[in-house]
Amino acid sequence: MQTLELKKENGRANKNPNTLPPGNKGNITGSEAVLHALIAENVDTIFGYPGGAIMPIYDAIYDYDDKIKHILARHEQGSIHAAQGYARASGRTGVVFATSGPGATNLVTGLADAMIDSTPVVCITGQVFAHLLGTDAFQETDVINITTPVTKWNYQVTDANEIPSVLAKAFYIAKSGRPGPVLIDITKNAQVQKFDFAGYEKCNHIRSYRPKPIVRKEYIEQAARLINEAKKPFVVFGQGVILGKAETEFKTFLEKSGIPAAWTILGMGAIPTSHPLATGMLGMHGNYGPNVLTNECDVLIAIGMRFDDRVTGRLDKYAKQAKVIHFDIDPAEIDKNVKTTVAVWGDCKETLPLLTELVNKKTHPEWVQKFREYQKEEEKECITPELNPTGDILTMGEVIKLLNEFGKGDSILVTDVGQHQMVSCRYSKLNHSKSNITSGGLGTMGFGLPAAIGAKFGAPDRSVIAVIGDGGFQMTIQELGTIMQSKIDIKILILNNKFLGMVRQWQQLFNDRRYSFVDIESPDFVKVAKAYGIEGKSVSQRSELKDAVSEMLTHKGSYLLEVMVGKENNVFPMVPQGCSVSEIRLK
Amino acid sequence: MHKKEFTLTVYTENQIGILNRIATMFSRRKINIESLNTSPTEVESVHRFTIVINETEEVVGKLCRQIEKQVEVLKAYYNTEEEIVWQELALYKVSTDAIAERVKVERLLRQFGARAVAIRKDYTVFETTGHREETDKLIKELEPHGLIEFVRSARVAILKGSHDFHERLKEFEQREPGEEVIENEFLGKQDEIFTL
Numbered sequence: 001m002q003t004l005e006l007k008k009e010n011g012r013a014n015k016n017p018n019t020l021p022p023g024n025k026g027n028i029t030g031s032e033a034v035l036h037a038l039i040a041e042n043v044d045t046i047f048g049y050p051g052g053a054i055m056p057i058y059d060a061i062y063d064y065d066d067k068i069k070h071i072l073a074r075h076e077q078g079s080i081h082a083a084q085g086y087a088r089a090s091g092r093t094g095v096v097f098a099t100s101g102p103g104a105t106n107l108v109t110g111l112a113d114a115m116i117d118s119t120p121v122v123c124i125t126g127q128v129f130a131h132l133l134g135t136d137a138f139q140e141t142d143v144i145n146i147t148t149p150v151t152k153w154n155y156q157v158t159d160a161n162e163i164p165s166v167l168a169k170a171f172y173i174a175k176s177g178r179p180g181p182v183l184i185d186i187t188k189n190a191q192v193q194k195f196d197f198a199g200y201e202k203c204n205h206i207r208s209y210r211p212k213p214i215v216r217k218e219y220i221e222q223a224a225r226l227i228n229e230a231k232k233p234f235v236v237f238g239q240g241v242i243l244g245k246a247e248t249e250f251k252t253f254l255e256k257s258g259i260p261a262a263w264t265i266l267g268m269g270a271i272p273t274s275h276p277l278a279t280g281m282l283g284m285h286g287n288y289g290p291n292v293l294t295n296e297c298d299v300l301i302a303i304g305m306r307f308d309d310r311v312t313g314r315l316d317k318y319a320k321q322a323k324v325i326h327f328d329i330d331p332a333e334i335d336k337n338v339k340t341t342v343a344v345w346g347d348c349k350e351t352l353p354l355l356t357e358l359v360n361k362k363t364h365p366e367w368v369q370k371f372r373e374y375q376k377e378e379e380k381e382c383i384t385p386e387l388n389p390t391g392d393i394l395t396m397g398e399v400i401k402l403l404n405e406f407g408k409g410d411s412i413l414v415t416d417v418g419q420h421q422m423v424s425c426r427y428s429k430l431n432h433s434k435s436n437i438t439s440g441g442l443g444t445m446g447f448g449l450p451a452a453i454g455a456k457f458g459a460p461d462r463s464v465i466a467v468i469g470d471g472g473f474q475m476t477i478q479e480l481g482t483i484m485q486s487k488i489d490i491k492i493l494i495l496n497n498k499f500l501g502m503v504r505q506w507q508q509l510f511n512d513r514r515y516s517f518v519d520i521e522s523p524d525f526v527k528v529a530k531a532y533g534i535e536g537k538s539v540s541q542r543s544e545l546k547d548a549v550s551e552m553l554t555h556k557g558s559y560l561l562e563v564m565v566g567k568e569n570n571v572f573p574m575v576p577q578g579c580s581v582s583e584i585r586l587k
Numbered sequence: 588m589h590k591k592e593f594t595l596t597v598y599t600e601n602q603i604g605i606l607n608r609i610a611t612m613f614s615r616r617k618i619n620i621e622s623l624n625t626s627p628t629e630v631e632s633v634h635r636f637t638i639v640i641n642e643t644e645e646v647v648g649k650l651c652r653q654i655e656k657q658v659e660v661l662k663a664y665y666n667t668e669e670e671i672v673w674q675e676l677a678l679y680k681v682s683t684d685a686i687a688e689r690v691k692v693e694r695l696l697r698q699f700g701a702r703a704v705a706i707r708k709d710y711t712v713f714e715t716t717g718h719r720e721e722t723d724k725l726i727k728e729l730e731p732h733g734l735i736e737f738v739r740s741a742r743v744a745i746l747k748g749s750h751d752f753h754e755r756l757k758e759f760e761q762r763e764p765g766e767e768v769i770e771n772e773f774l775g776k777q778d779e780i781f782t783l
Contacts, residue, residue: 131773144604149611153658154604158771173658189773207763208600209658332652 028197030160030190031060034124037167038068040200043095045069045086045457047079051099052139054126056191058097071457071486074478076103078450080110081476084119085454088437089412089462091245093174094454096123101139104146104185109444111150111181116441117266118243120179122170130158130187143185152180160193168203177211178330179243213331213345220351222342223325224358226299232367233259234297234322236282236290236311239266239440240304240329240348247271247433249352250303256356258363260371262290264305266440269430273409279371283311284575285422288382288584289374291575294319295582296370303327304348307337308441317580327351381586382572387427393566394542396423396495402549403465403493404429411463412437412455416448416472419501422571424467434459446475449492453479456488463491463553470496470522480532483558491552492534494525494562497569505570510577529560536560588643592621594671594744595647597636597654598661598756601627601768605659609636612654618642622675624741630756632765633661637744661759666746673744677722678704679713682733686711692732699725710735 028036034057038046046068050058061070073079076098083094098104104125114121128137144156153173155166166184174182227233241250247270254261254277262279263270271278280287282294291313294300300322305311312318315337323341326334327348334343344351386397400423403411409429415421415438430436437455439447452466473494483490500518507515526536536559539548545563552561575584599605606625613620622639640647647665655663683706686692695701699721701713715722726737746752 129773130771131776133771133774135777145607148604148608149615156603158773159769162769206658207759207765208661330656332649332656334652336649336652 025197025199027194029056029060030157030163030186030193030195031056033160033163033195033197034167034186034191035060035064035068036197036200037164037171038095039064040202041093041167041171043068043093045071046095046097047071047073047082047086047454048097049073049076049079049099049103050097051103051126053100053128053188054097054103054124054191056188057124057126057186069457070097071453071482073450074481075476076106077109077446078453078476078479078482080107080121080123081113081444081447081450082454082457082479082482083121084110084114084117084447085414085437085451086458087119087121087454088451088458089434089455089464090458091434092458093120093122093171096121097125098123099126099139100128100143101141103139104143105141107183108146108150109442111147111183113439113442113444113447114181115150115152117439118179118239119181120174121181122167122174123181123183125183125185126191127156127185127187129189131189133187143183147183150181151183154183154185156185156187157190158187160190160195163190164197164200165203168201169206172203172206173209212329212347215346215350215354217354219342219344220354221358223301223344224355226323226325226342227257227259227301227355228360230299232297233257233299233301233364234290234293235259235261235301235303236264236294236305237261237267237270237303238264238305239270240327241267241270242433244304244329244347244349246304246347246349246352249349249356251275253352253356253359256361257359258361258368259301260364260368262287264308264311264440265425265438266436267305268425268436269433272431273429274431277368280375281425283308284313285426285571285573286311287375287426288378288573288586289371291573291581291584292374293371295321295580297322299323299325301325301327302338303352304329306333309337312337313575313579313581313583317582378573378586383427386423392542393569394540394545394563395569396420396565397427398542399493399495399545399549399563399565400424400427400467402546406550406553407463407465411435411465412459414438414448414452414455414464414466416466416468417443417445418469418472419497419505419569419571420467420469420495422502423495426571445472448472449476450479450482452490452492453482453486453488456490463489465491465493467493467495469501470494470498470525471500471520473525474520474522477528480529480534483534484532487557489557491555492529492558492560493552494560495565496522496525496562497565497567498522499567501569502571504568508568508570525560525562534558534560536562538562538564540564588645590641590643592639592641592668593644593647593665594668594673594742595636595638595640595651595654596664596666596744596746597638598628598663599634599636600659600661600765601632601634602659602766603768603770605634605657608657608659609638609654612650613638613640616646616650618646618650622741624743628756629753630760630765632760632767633756637742639742664746666744670747671744672747673718673742674716675719675722675742676714676716676740677725678738679715679725679729679734680710680736681713681729682735683707683709683711685733689732692729695725695728695732699728701725
């Protein structure tokens with residue numbers, strides 16, 4: 001708040017006589033052109049961290065604080081994960097500012113995460129003056145080459161004249177087709193250079209880029225024929241449904257065809273988890289029925305998912321009996337892991353309604369019942385002991401159950417990576433799309449806290465609950481400072497088992513209990529939070545748990561609740577690595 | 588499926604960084620690039636990469652789709668040796684004395700269809716074009732006769748099964764001209780620029 005007052009004293013808050021009002025043309029600097037572009041792209045929030053090589057852009061944003069919020073993270077990794085959280089919660093593009101050298105290299109993990117999870121993010125990094133490139137100048141790194149494999153597109157600007165068109169391309173590429181991260185590196189000379197700004201024009205076409213393949217009706221017809229003939233059809237869906245904003249189209253298809261469906265971790269929430277045709281989560285720690293029955297269905301309909309190895313288990317034993325239909329916007333995904341019988345290229349927002357029209361209205365009561373039977377078995381072996389434990393030791397599941405009871409499935413669930421992530425995703429009830437924000441493909445520990453911050457800015461009217469383990473929390477714990485300064489309201493739930501639990505579980509099951517460096521000590525998280533002005537509590541007794549969860553959820557402002565859970569609890573079911581999905585173990 | 592030689596033909600925009608973007612597609616999978624040629628096509632703004640690798644068809648097919656997915660790639664094809672006509676160019680620098688003195692060398696050069704491109708007192712540079720085995724063979728033959736230096740180009744290949752490529756490429760460019768490459772104008776100008 002102090003800076004804002006300072007600004008007013010200086011009379012600078014949007015009163016810079018040299019600033020060209022947005023949308024106008026004229027002689028401006030490259031930095032101002034960046035701001036004009038962001039405003040034209042309706043960017044309302046930027047996550048960033050200043051530094052030498054991006055100072056001119058920071059000088060420009062100083063004049064725009066009524067139009068664009070800048071959130072100062074505590075580390076560049078925090079800012080990009082926040083931008084990812086923002087993008088996933090809002091369905092818009094996250095924007096990041098970082099400086100050259102270390103500022104830019106700190107973005108790499110987030111870029112890789114956004115790349116593999118198809119999250120639209122535009123990063124703008126400062127770079128040393130163009131004449132210094134390649135001279136080992138202060139804070140110079142070859143950011144373009146470092147980030148090439150982890151960006152959908154990147155580009156270095158050395159002349160201000162390029163800025164409007166390059167940023168227009170950046171926003172178009174990040175969001176269109178299969179979304180992904182874009183990085184624009186702008187040398188300092190281009191930021192300060194004055195040029196004749198002819199206005200900002202959004203980009204909607206690049207000649208070498210085909211974001212959406214052409215929809216071919218004959219393949220949809222073939223798919224419909226297979227579906228109509230199927231006795232045991234099974235739908236597996238992923239984030240493509242959410243990214244394509246095709247939740248309604250998907251639900252309509254599902255309900256007309258009466259086909260049971262299961263989600264990948266990133267697809268979760270595209271339909272309410274309580275939907276009568278929802279059968280749960282796929283994959284290594286997914287539900288019993290969907291995994292086993294993948295190897296019993298006769299037609300497997302994959303929609304907006306990419307058959308990750310954590311979903312398929314052993315590929316040569318994956319759905320071999322089934323005809324596979326694959327709907328995807330990215331042609332490179334077709335036949336990448338699982339061979340398809342019919343491939344339907346295209347945006348599922350367009351293809352699904354065409355399919356729905358052609359499929360027969362049907363129900364598959366016996367087939368759906370089969371999933372329920374497996375569910376009963378799973379309840380007995382895994383779910384009930386996890387959600388309603390009889391021993392003294394607290395389980396992660398019973399905490400999530402309380403979140404479901406109090407939150408009623410309307411909150412945004414942000415998770416970090418590890419056991420708590422699997423438990424949260426297995427047991428959370430979600431009623432809305434864009435409610436499950438987690439690092440799926442990359443499995444980035446430390447993602448949770450900053451992503452939750454971003455999610456809150458992306459969906460300010462929704463409550464955000466970040467469930468994080470004791471290991472991952474310490475990877476980006478500095479972002480508590482961001483929460484403190486931006487005064488946002490997010491609930492942090494630490495499930496502390498005093499172990500790097502997922503690795504420990506593997507060591508127990510596959511390495512003969514040789515617990516190699518998974519024993520992790522933590523500081524007093526409640527005190528740490530307090531130091532950042534965040535209220536909190538730590539509980540280890542069941543008798544205190546319910547009230548503590550309720551207190552956290554009703555608290556005004558951010559709150560940290562640490563729950564001490566069983567040290568050596570495992571997440572089950574589990575498909576052991578190298579096994580088929582139907583070899584899933586209940587214990 | 589067994590590995591064999593594939594020639595990839597990739598049409599791209601002429602932009603800085605595209606070479607690296609394509610190269611990482613191979614290095615990421617630990618695939619060795621046997622030969623790589625890149626140059627503008629008959630249309631200045633469109634570049635053509637010719638890349639030779641040894642892989643199974645399945646891997647090459649997937650790789651090609653991943654390459655084609657890159658924003659600045661227009662098209663990527665892969666072909667076996669039977670589907671293309673290809674050449675490599677080789678230059679041989681040989682001692683002029685050796686040619687003058689030894690009939691065997693002269694006969695060899697004639698036999699291999701080598702063409703002299705530079706003749707100096709102390710050395711002569713010959714050129715051949717052909718397949719790898721042919722140039723390899725000539726090196727071996729020249730070795731005992733004072734071969735001073737040798738260099739070989741990457742493969743260039745033309746697709747047997749292509750139709751109207753030239754026309755389509757021209758049309759494509761006409762419909763939507765490519766963007767100019769913007770290079771760094773400031774390198775080597777340290778002294779003229781004041782920075783903080």
